[in-house]
Amino acid sequence: MKQIMFSGIGGQGVILAANILANSAVHNGNYAAQSQAYGSESRGTTTRAEVIIADQFVDFPHVEKADYFLVMAEGGMKKFKDKTDENTVVIYDGSVFEPEENIGSKMINIEATKLSLNNFDRPLFANIIMLGALVEKSKLFDSKILKDIIKEKFQNKALDKNLKAIEIGRNSI
Amino acid sequence: MEKVKFLEGNTACALGAVRAGLKFFGGYPITPSSEVAEVCSEELPKAGGRFIQMEDEIASIASIIGASLAGSKAMTATSGPGFSLMQEALGMAVMGEVPIVIVSVMRGGPSTGHPTGPSQGDLMQARWGTHGDHPIIAIYPESVNEVYYEIIRAFNLAEKYRQPVVFLMDEVLGHMKESVFINEDKIETVERRKIEMDQKKYNPFLTENDIPLTANYGEGYRFHVTGLYHDETGFPDVSSENIQKTMDRMYRKIYNNMDDISKNEEMNTEDMDILLFSVGTQARSAKMAIRMLKEEGINAGLFRPITLWPFPEERIVELGKKVSKIVAIEMNKGQMADELRKYVCEEDEKKIIPLNKLESELIPPQEIVDKVKEVL
Numbered sequence: 424m425k426q427i428m429f430s431g432i433g434g435q436g437v438i439l440a441a442n443i444l445a446n447s448a449v450h451n452g453n454y455a456a457q458s459q460a461y462g463s464e465s466r467g468t469t470t471r472a473e474v475i476i477a478d479q480f481v482d483f484p485h486v487e488k489a490d491y492f493l494v495m496a497e498g499g500m501k502k503f504k505d506k507t508d509e510n511t512v513v514i515y516d517g518s519v520f521e522p523e524e525n526i527g528s529k530m531i532n533i534e535a536t537k538l539s540l541n542n543f544d545r546p547l548f549a550n551i552i553m554l555g556a557l558v559e560k561s562k563l564f565d566s567k568i569l570k571d572i573i574k575e576k577f578q579n580k581a582l583d584k585n586l587k588a589i590e591i592g593r594n595s596i
Numbered sequence: 597m598e599k600v601k602f603l604e605g606n607t608a609c610a611l612g613a614v615r616a617g618l619k620f621f622g623g624y625p626i627t628p629s630s631e632v633a634e635v636c637s638e639e640l641p642k643a644g645g646r647f648i649q650m651e652d653e654i655a656s657i658a659s660i661i662g663a664s665l666a667g668s669k670a671m672t673a674t675s676g677p678g679f680s681l682m683q684e685a686l687g688m689a690v691m692g693e694v695p696i697v698i699v700s701v702m703r704g705g706p707s708t709g710h711p712t713g714p715s716q717g718d719l720m721q722a723r724w725g726t727h728g729d730h731p732i733i734a735i736y737p738e739s740v741n742e743v744y745y746e747i748i749r750a751f752n753l754a755e756k757y758r759q760p761v762v763f764l765m766d767e768v769l770g771h772m773k774e775s776v777f778i779n780e781d782k783i784e785t786v787e788r789r790k791i792e793m794d795q796k797k798y799n800p801f802l803t804e805n806d807i808p809l810t811a812n813y814g815e816g817y818r819f820h821v822t823g824l825y826h827d828e829t830g831f832p833d834v835s836s837e838n839i840q841k842t843m844d845r846m847y848r849k850i851y852n853n854m855d856d857i858s859k860n861e862e863m864n865t866e867d868m869d870i871l872l873f874s875v876g877t878q879a880r881s882a883k884m885a886i887r888m889l890k891e892e893g894i895n896a897g898l899f900r901p902i903t904l905w906p907f908p909e910e911r912i913v914e915l916g917k918k919v920s921k922i923v924a925i926e927m928n929k930g931q932m933a934d935e936l937r938k939y940v941c942e943e944d945e946k947k948i949i950p951l952n953k954l955e956s957e958l959i960p961p962q963e964i965v966d967k968v969k970e971v972l
Binding site: 442445446449454455456457458459460461462463480481482483484485487 | 739887
């Protein structure tokens with residue numbers, strides 16, 4: 424079983440990223456459950472999205488100790504630290520914040536927002552860049568599956584950019 | 597042939613309802629149920645149905661009662677504040693014996709409470725929310741896959757017994773995404789009984805096996821539905837005799853068919869040191885706790901009513917005799933613990949151990965494990 428936790432600010436697309444990850448895992452033949460916690464506001468508060476991937480039906484759908492923790496904003500780092508342990512691999516967006524402390528077994532800096540701005544003139548694709556980095560690092564499944572799901576969810580220009588964002592993320596690892 | 601879809605709970609609810617034959621949705625979107633309305637607005641017209649966004653929840657339930665009386669399978673979806681507003685007309689649907697399905701995706705209450713967080717605070721509201729004695733059917737699944745199949749069963753029971761059915765979910769289940777294994781061979785739908793009778797002999801509340809043989813409005817039969825106690829003609833009769841007789845019949849039509857209506861899941865209840873009782877999404881945490889306890893040599897069992905109301909009294913009495921302790925795990929202040937005490941606590945009032953939390957999160961498996969070890 425793998426437990427993956429995403430955290431960011433509402434509007435960054437962490438729930439979408441988690442959804443794509445879980446959907447990909449299901450296409451890979453695994454069981455997956457994806458859930459989330461967020462505030463009543465549609466944007467601006469700390470959000471958390473969770474994915475559990477397993478070989479059998481997932482009983483408890485929330486992360487207890489994350490194997491991977493993707494952090495896209497500073498608030499989540501402190502707020503959800505108790506859901507990590509010494510084995511957690513943390514992937515954070517160092518172009519958004521500088522972590523105050525090291526947690527888990529490894530801290531990987533992916534400057535996703537900066538990479539998104541440089542490549543697409545918008546911060547919008549940072550979540551998918553992070554996802555590309557996660558799949559490259561974790562080898563949860565082949566990145567081709569991730570791209571297949573992206574192709575189901577996006578069309579035209581958005582599709583091309585999201586596919587490119589996956590590659591940018593993978594190349595950052 | 598099985599088809600795997602990766603769906604959100606609310607989406608599975610809407611798609612299952614359409615598969616069940618839903619033809620009318622009247623609703624007022626509210627977090628965390630809004631996606632049920634959203635998906636119905638897209639899918640219903642394609643299936644030959646109608647979607648209407650009403651001005652509020654009172655109008656929403658009134659609209660589905662009307663649609664159902666006119667012959668359509670009808671549903672609304674809401675959450676706590678909206679469910680509160682629907683209570684009066686829910687009673688009307690019970691009294692008029694109108695087949696409707698009301699989805700309530702539970703969030704933190706009372707009042708606006710916590711819109712985006714889960715709760716199990718409305719289990720008793722589903723049972724007793726509308727005033728007066730009345731039978732009710734409520735179903736509460738645990739997974740997105742189960743949502744798809746159980747919403748179909750909700751429609752089937754509503755149609756078969758001419759009875760409003762409350763379909764409970766919680767925020768976690770409504771917004772969780774997981775696999776749904778759609779197998780057409782496993783799906784059965786119940787269609788409303790077609791009434792063919794000499795119009796002169798017909799009355800809307802003539803019954804067969806305690807279930808009224810009401811024709812759909814507009815099919816040429818005499819028609820009257822009222823919230824007052826009524827006789828076979830549908831017109832008011834508030835004589836003492838009729839009031840007692842009518843409600844006795846309404847109870848019989850549900851409670852005499854418990855074999856058909858009741859549905860539970862049991863895990864390890866054959867050989868157990870302690871029983872866990874939990875419903876809906878929270879039961880998944882209990883299942884994981886059972887596996888963790890097993891590793892430590894403790895045999896815990898699980899009893900999970902899928903049909904929550906009517907409460908599975910008989911089975912809980914049997915299971916209660918097998919164990920000395922039952923831990924009732926709920927995201928509320930102990931609503932089911934109180935219900936359990938009605939059936940299993942003759943000698944030992946400490947037999948029911950409530951594990952309750954209102955932290956707007958599922959109670960995690962470890963806390964259940966700790967509680968079991970503490971009380972065993």
